[in-house]
Amino acid sequence: xxxxxxxxxxxxxxxxxxxxxxxxxxxxxxxxxxxxxxxxxxxxxxxxxxxxxxxxxxxxxxxxxxxxxxxxxxxxxxxxxxxxx
Amino acid sequence: xxxxxxxxxxxxxxxxxxxxxxxxxxxxxxxxxxxxxxxxxxxxxxxxxxxxxxxxxxxxxxxxxxxxxxxxxxxxxxxxxxxxxxxxxxxxxxxxxxxxxxxxxxxxxxxxxxxxxxxxxxxxxxxxxxxxxxxxxxxxxxxxxxxxxxxxxxxxxxxxxxxxxxxxxxxxxxxxxxxxxxxxxxxxxxxxxxxxxxxxxxxxxxxxxxxxxxxxxxxxxxxxxxxxxxxxxxxxxxxxxxxxxxxxxxxxxxxxxxxxxxxxxxxxxxxxxxxxxxxxxxxxxxxxxxxxxxxxxxxxxxxxxxxxxxxxxxxxxxxxxxxxxxxxxxxxxxxxxxxxxxxxxxxxxxxxxxxxxxxxxxxxxxxxxxxxxxxxxxxxxxxxxxxxxxxxxxxxxxxxxxxxxxxxxxxxxxxxxxxxxxxxxxxxxxxxxxxxxxxxxxxxxxxxxxxxxxxxxxxxxxxxxxxxxxxx
Numbered sequence: 073x074x075x076x077x078x079x080x081x082x083x084x085x086x087x088x089x090x091x092x093x094x095x096x097x098x099x100x101x102x103x104x105x106x107x108x109x110x111x112x113x114x115x116x117x118x119x120x121x122x123x124x125x126x127x128x129x130x131x132x133x134x135x136x137x138x139x140x141x142x143x144x145x146x147x148x149x150x151x152x153x154x155x156x157x
Numbered sequence: 158x159x160x161x162x163x164x165x166x167x168x169x170x171x172x173x174x175x176x177x178x179x180x181x182x183x184x185x186x187x188x189x190x191x192x193x194x195x196x197x198x199x200x201x202x203x204x205x206x207x208x209x210x211x212x213x214x215x216x217x218x219x220x221x222x223x224x225x226x227x228x229x230x231x232x233x234x235x236x237x238x239x240x241x242x243x244x245x246x247x248x249x250x251x252x253x254x255x256x257x258x259x260x261x262x263x264x265x266x267x268x269x270x271x272x273x274x275x276x277x278x279x280x281x282x283x284x285x286x287x288x289x290x291x292x293x294x295x296x297x298x299x300x301x302x303x304x305x306x307x308x309x310x311x312x313x314x315x316x317x318x319x320x321x322x323x324x325x326x327x328x329x330x331x332x333x334x335x336x337x338x339x340x341x342x343x344x345x346x347x348x349x350x351x352x353x354x355x356x357x358x359x360x361x362x363x364x365x366x367x368x369x370x371x372x373x374x375x376x377x378x379x380x381x382x383x384x385x386x387x388x389x390x391x392x393x394x395x396x397x398x399x400x401x402x403x404x405x406x407x408x409x410x411x412x413x414x415x416x417x418x419x420x421x422x423x424x425x426x427x428x429x430x431x432x433x434x435x436x437x438x439x440x441x442x443x444x445x446x447x448x449x450x451x452x453x454x455x456x457x458x459x460x461x462x463x464x465x466x467x468x469x470x471x472x473x474x475x476x477x478x479x480x481x482x483x484x485x486x487x488x489x490x491x492x493x494x495x496x497x498x499x500x501x502x503x504x505x506x507x508x509x510x511x512x513x514x515x516x517x518x519x520x521x522x523x524x525x526x527x528x529x530x531x532x533x534x535x536x537x538x539x540x541x542x543x544x545x546x547x548x549x550x551x552x553x554x555x556x557x558x559x560x561x562x563x564x565x566x567x568x569x570x571x572x573x574x575x576x577x578x579x580x581x582x583x584x585x586x587x588x589x590x591x592x593x594x595x596x597x598x599x600x601x602x603x604x605x606x607x608x609x610x611x612x613x614x615x616x617x618x619x620x621x622x623x624x625x626x627x628x629x
């Protein structure tokens with residue numbers, strides 16, 4: 073099973089590559105909209121790349137709309153990965 | 158002369174384009190509708206050959222009754238559509254070639270369930286399970302809930318995201334390959350193979366025919382005629398033979414350039430054309446590079462190879478489609494599936510249709526190769542029908558051939574339903590990174606008449622919501 077550190081690394085790598093983000097902007101408290109400059113259009117791509125990276129279905133779960141910061145996303149994926157084991 | 162200015166410019170006059178234009182006109186906007194073809198809605202309009210009208214875009218649909226979603230959307234647009242119910246006991250015929258039986262698709266759950274059990278008694282439990290699953294999906298989708306009679310704005314923001322495929326559901330419910338083939342055959346009518354389509358999308362496209370199936374008196378051409386009537390009365394400026402070649406952003410305005418070098422300005426621009434065609438004319442700031450890559454990688458639905466003609470000797474067939482299913486049709490994902498469509502016109506038009514790969518590379522080929530290919534596929538279809546149903550074959554007079562390349566010439570894309578919606582891909586969103594530049598059409602919601610209309614209604618609600626937010 074993936075550790076939290078592995079999850080964080082996988083999320084960060086995937087998002088940095090997809091959205092051309094700088095490593096120093098990837099702070100846990102960073103807000104997707106205010107700090108990372110993403111918009112609702114990017115949210116769709118974010119879901120697509122994370123589903124590919126973790127081989128889990130994210131879209132089935134409507135909680136996904138409550139994710140505002142990178143930390144929210146790490147927590148969310150950590151729980152999903154646990155459930156899938 | 159000063160450059161013409163519009164509040165809204167809609168590119169493409171298919172169902173979603175006409176719907177979007179009407180909805181903006183209802184908001185009191187000055188709207189222009191641009192179509193590259195010589196007349197509006199080329200796909201739905203069909204064409205005349207040898208004294209018969211051939212349908213190229215529309216045959217029948219579920220939920221067009223006046224208190225069903227299609228009927229309610231027509232009403233909202235001011236359209237008085239001449240709809241009529243298909244035959245309740247058999248709107249489509251499927252020959253089950255393995256067991257040598259003819260299944261006539263009825264509508265109404267009870268009839269459908271009884272008929273399935275009668276044909277497949279050993280699958281009784283699976284049939285109930287399958288229909289329960291399909292109905293529970295339909296209940297969840299606000300537009301398709303059979304008991305709903307009105308719609309709230311926020312319901313247009315409902316997105317179903319379950320990625321279970323139709324094949325997975327059928328394999329889970331049934332052992333018999335013949336029933337799996339039968340229940341997945343309609344996937345040919347929205348262009349996504351059973352192993353790739355999300356079960357929920359299958360329900361959106363085919364499940365809507367569980368309760369009612371409607372035709373339009375006079376077919377697709379009558380539907381377009383009614384749209385035209387309302388468009389003419391709404392003050393929308395309509396331009397045909399007007400192909401947009403470039404969209405640019407100039408301050409708060411969008412500037413459209415046409416193939417004839419003329420230009421117009423608008424505040425809002427709505428593209429209803431194929432998303433890959435939109436990418437060719439859209440300003441670079443429309444999407445991020447990765448986003449463009451994702452749209453480019455979306456697969457195209459199969460194309461239709463059509464042998465069209467008419468029924469001879471006053472013979473009449475009282476069904477829409479006659480399909481032929483072999484024991485392994487489902488296993489083969491209905492690849493190269495074929496069926497015969499009968500119109501309700503007089504004289505009765507016939508289209509023998511085969512689903513074929515619509516990849517541009519297969520159709521954009523030298524003329525002599527293309528002619529050869531046409532010859533081979535038509536012979537193949539003719540032989541199939543002749544072998545399966547010689548008595549039917551003898552009644553058909555073939556008049557011509559339409560291929561994905563023919564369709565490309567009229568509607569600018571090869572696949573029958575544009576981009577393929579798969580369980581793995583995300584829909585194209587109505588918004589772009591450019592404020593006031595939007596996308597509607599089959600790729601944003603779902604394929605078909607209802608999917609195209611809902612895509613424009615969704616945009617209408619997005620605009621309402623952003624106006625509300627501004628007022629707060």
